[in-house]
Amino acid sequence: MAWKLLFCRSAVVALALFAWAGASYAQADEARARQIIGGSCFLCHGPDGEAASEGFPRLAAQNAEYIAKQLENFKSGKRKSSAMSSMVANLSSDDMAALGRFYASRPAHQEAAQDPQLALAGQTLYQSGNQQSGVPACASCHGKDAAGNAALPRLAGQHAGYLQAQLKQFNQRERTNDNAVMHAVVEKMTAAEMAAVSQYLSGK
Structure with a gap:
């Protein structure tokens, strides 16, 4: 009986230590991200990823893995941006992952x-696409709530101007680092459709 009691106490201690270690890691992870953001990211994206200007994407509530991938792509040159390439030049993969987790934990911004x-x-x-032109429903990949996933971005609540600019870049093959499916989709979209879907997503 004594050995069972000892085992139970040991298990409780182990779980407590595990929880403490996890909390400590999370705090250190957030501190690391905040330090990087305070050094440069906040200038364009805001301290919590809210990005007041439509020229920059909102990162709050964005998928962590997606953010880390985009940062890696900016650093490697796979995604082109003269502004971002210098910002990520000294970031490690761990830094990028920490930034992704931090922004993913921030509340989404919603406005009409x-x-x-x-x-x-x-x-x-x-939701339904355009059957006449062959444009598929965006929801088929990005989800009905436009929340995306690890490989695809959250679109809900994003600035309309930013979304429209990215669609144009896909259309003109200026952005090539992501799913090639986007090229096939956007080339069938009119400028009016790009503006409309961007406007919808901005208020979602």
Whole structure:
């Protein structure tokens, strides 16, 4: 009986130590991310990834793995950006992962679409696509809630101007680091459709 009691106490101690170690790691991880953000990222993306300007993406609530991948791509040159290449030049893979986890933990920003009527047209395109032109439903990859996954970005709540700019880059083959499916999809979209779906997602 005594050995069972000793075993139980040892298990409790081990679990407590494991929980403490996990909490300590999480705190150190967040501190590391905040230090990097405070040095440069906040200038464009805000301290919590809220990005006030439409010229920069909101990173709050974005998928951690997706953020880390984009940072790696900026560093390798696979994704082109003169501004970002210098920002990530000294970041390690661990730094990028820490930044991804930090931004993923921040609350998403929600605000109404600036053009509700255009957003309504964008909603139809996002959910059902355009059968006449062959544009598939965006929801088939990015999900009905536009939350994405580890490989695909969260689109819900993103700036309309930023989303529209990225769609144009895919269309013109200026952005080639992500899923080639995007090229096949966007080449079938009109400028009006890009604006509409971007407006819808900004208010989602």
